Amino acid sequence: MATYLVGDLQGCYDELQLLLDKVQFDPNQDKLYLTGDLVARGDKSLECLRLVKSLGDSAQTVLGNHDLHLISTALGIKKVKPKDRVDAIFNAPDFAELINWLRHQPLLVYNEESDFVMTHAGISPDWDLATAKACAKEVEQELQQGDYHYLISNMYDSLPDRWSPELQGLERLRYSINVFTRMRFCYLDHRLDFACKAPVDQAPPELTPWFNSDNPLFKTQNLVFGHWASLVDTPTPENIYALDTGCVWGNRMTMLRWEDRQYFSQSAVKNY
Template identity: 65%
Template structure:
């Protein structure tokens, strides 16, 4: 039995299949985990959703910002971006089933055996492990509740950009969602910055990648994340694994086999 974790798919279904073929993935024995952003930009977002949803494939995912945006567009809260190439999802006979399945996926997973944390974007530099797990469960309950559409309608804001236990309601929920699905850089005082998407070496000096800030959790815990394609799989931290390598942007799809930490890649097909 092997545990495989794959970076952001973004509709790159064919590349995923070739990657799994490389390792002779066997869903009856092996596990497959994904870092979120199953959809948008690649041509086969619908196929990616169906593959991960199918229990026969033994695949599990967490939610990314593009997955949440898909939910917002399916609800009519936001307009579809033509570059996302998700028309097939809107026309699919199983659209509603896919929508309900997607919103019930977690924001964070702690692997039951290996204990690594799997998250799309990152973990707040203000949280310890207990807070991280509790905040994930709190926001997941909102997304899985009856009023989830009302919360998603209020999701699109970058405030608050710092953590406080005093936050309640939408402000608290929005900070949690933004950390797990959008975060890249922080200021030195641990406030979040959402504007900068530059490679680390080109970023302003007042900004630091979230995983380089002083938080004991980042030094003690193995963390796997996606979201940040310009890192191209490099975090320079031995226990922090970046798996988004920009397949949908013409680069490659990356996968790690957890037991021996071997990396497998599949180049973008077209």
């Protein structure tokens, strides 16, 4: 029995299958965790959704920003981005079933036994683990059981950019969504920045990667995330695992076997 964690798929179904074959993944014994963004720029987003859904309890993904955007386009709130290759999803007979399944995925997964936390983009520099779990649950409840159409319609904003326990309602939910699915850099005062997508060594000096902020949680907790393809081959603290290595951009897909921390990679097999 093994636990595998894999970075953003972004529709790169063939590379995922090659990785699963490489590690001889057995859904009857093993567990697969995915850092979100199952869909978008690759040409087999439909296949990725169907595969992860079909694995049932043997797989667990979190929601990424591209997954949320797919839900918003399915609801007619936003238009499909020109570079997204998701037409097959909209034309699929199981379209509604897939979108409903996706909407019920979490923003945070805490594997207490294996001692890791997985999100798509990261954890707020102002949160402890209990707060992160609570904020994730608040959004998940709204997406799964509440007025999710209203929430998704109003999540597209970068404010508030700083956490306060006094945040309420839509502002609180939006901040949490942005942390879990969009965050990369922060200012020293912990305000979130959404403009810079540069590699760390090219970022303005006033910005720092979220995981380098002065949060005690970042020194003690194993944190797994994706989202940030330009971090590829950039060193991170030993308990911080950045798994998006830009397969859809022509680089590679990365998988981590948790028990022995062994990495497996698969180069992109096509230009997307």
